[in-house]
Amino acid sequence: MSELTKAEGSDNELAFESALRPKSLGEFIGQSKVRNQLKLILDAAAIQNRTPDHILLAGPPGLGKTTLAMIVAHEGGQPLRLTSGPTIQHAGDLAAVLSSLAPGEVLFIDEIHRMARSAEEMLYLAMEDYRVDVMVGKGPGATSIPLEIAPFTLVGATTRSGMLPSPLRDRFGFIAHLEFYENQELQQVINRAAKKLGLEIDETAQQEIARRSRGTPRIANRLLRRVRDFALVGGKTKIGVDEAMGALKLYEVDDLGLDRLDREIMKVLVERFSGKPVGLSTLAVAVGEEQDTIEAVVEPFLVRMGLIARTARGRQATAAGFAHLGQTPPTNLLDGLLDL
Ligand SMILES: Nc1ncnc2c1ncn2[C@@H]1O[C@H](COP(=O)(O)OP(=O)(O)OP(=O)(O)O)[C@@H](O)[C@H]1O
Numbered sequence: 001m002s003e004l005t006k007a008e009g010s011d012n013e014l015a016f017e018s019a020l021r022p023k024s025l026g027e028f029i030g031q032s033k034v035r036n037q038l039k040l041i042l043d044a045a046a047i048q049n050r051t052p053d054h055i056l057l058a059g060p061p062g063l064g065k066t067t068l069a070m071i072v073a074h075e076g077g078q079p080l081r082l083t084s085g086p087t088i089q090h091a092g093d094l095a096a097v098l099s100s101l102a103p104g105e106v107l108f109i110d111e112i113h114r115m116a117r118s119a120e121e122m123l124y125l126a127m128e129d130y131r132v133d134v135m136v137g138k139g140p141g142a143t144s145i146p147l148e149i150a151p152f153t154l155v156g157a158t159t160r161s162g163m164l165p166s167p168l169r170d171r172f173g174f175i176a177h178l179e180f181y182e183n184q185e186l187q188q189v190i191n192r193a194a195k196k197l198g199l200e201i202d203e204t205a206q207q208e209i210a211r212r213s214r215g216t217p218r219i220a221n222r223l224l225r226r227v228r229d230f231a232l233v234g235g236k237t238k239i240g241v242d243e244a245m246g247a248l249k250l251y252e253v254d255d256l257g258l259d260r261l262d263r264e265i266m267k268v269l270v271e272r273f274s275g276k277p278v279g280l281s282t283l284a285v286a287v288g289e290e291q292d293t294i295e296a297v298v299e300p301f302l303v304r305m306g307l308i309a310r311t312a313r314g315r316q317a318t319a320a321g322f323a324h325l326g327q328t329p330p331t332n333l334l335d336g337l338l339d340l
Helices: 003-010 013-020 032-047 065-075 091-099 117-129 183-197 203-211 217-233 241-250 260-272 280-287 291-304 319-324
Strands: 055-058 080-084 106-110 131-136 143-148 153-158 174-177 308-311 314-317
Touching (some): 013 183, 032 065, 032 174, 055 065, 065 080, 065 106, 065 153, 091 117, 091 131, 117 131, 117 153, 183 203, 183 217, 203 241, 217 241, 260 280, 260 291, 260 308, 260 314, 260 319, 280 291, 280 314, 291 308
Parallel strands (some): 055 153, 055 174, 106 153
Antiparallel strands (some): 308 314
């Protein structure tokens, strides 16, 4: 049974993601600058028969950071070890992972900004000298024993590159900033996924889904599956614009791709605070969501769409933000910002 058939059977989001992941740089759509930069690093390492430099991938969720880490391992013919910052709560957790790496292995640490501080310090030495200092004993009798580890490539991923301490950031040979995808690139993502899923979908339907995918391949794939369900239940074998629009309406994805949480945030900024600046914590309480989610997931997209602006005084709705909710901005909203 193929990976995709198994994923179809379980309809499990993670299984689907992994089945739809591009396996090589050539298959990876968009992000051409990052792709070329990454290719140079991998090719140079291959010529010199050494492990590629450590790589940091920064950007909002769902843009392909895990996929790129898998590609780095795959292109270099190396195994991949996956872990994440929140699971590394002590230096010992990291020491266990590092000391068990095979030579050349690619270590992927997702949400690397959430790793324990003590582990961060251990990572500095490991990245630079392929060595860890393991503390044995406690108190004044404690000694540190240096332990050699195999040469490896670290691929770190973060949605909050600003939260990484500079000594850690500086130890990466390459920092890639992933950008939101253009609609035409998302259309390619949808087309590719549809082919893999054996779906017939016309171009207008692809465009409608692409336009509402928040610049994010993960969302494009997810919306495609909901549109597929809509067509299936409606007894359609070919997906057209009616099926696409029907499903998107049912799942409350609006014209610009804003979902329920995006709209709630827009409503708070426009209706409750009338375009005045609002602090992140107030905003989080007002919509009942984690500050982290707002900052890493919601805000980058709304800023990119020009619907809100981040200022030193807080978050503000812009004139375009007011217009999107069908409201008239206050007269003192100058150049998208209130003249306070
Ligand atoms: N450039 C791309 N071309 C085609 N599909 C892509 C691309 N980037 C991402 N995808 C698809 O989007 C999904 C999410 O990608 P991925 O898990 O790599 O994102 P991520 O940035 O690691 O997200 P998170 O930070 O939430 O873990 C995957 O199923 C993958 O197939």
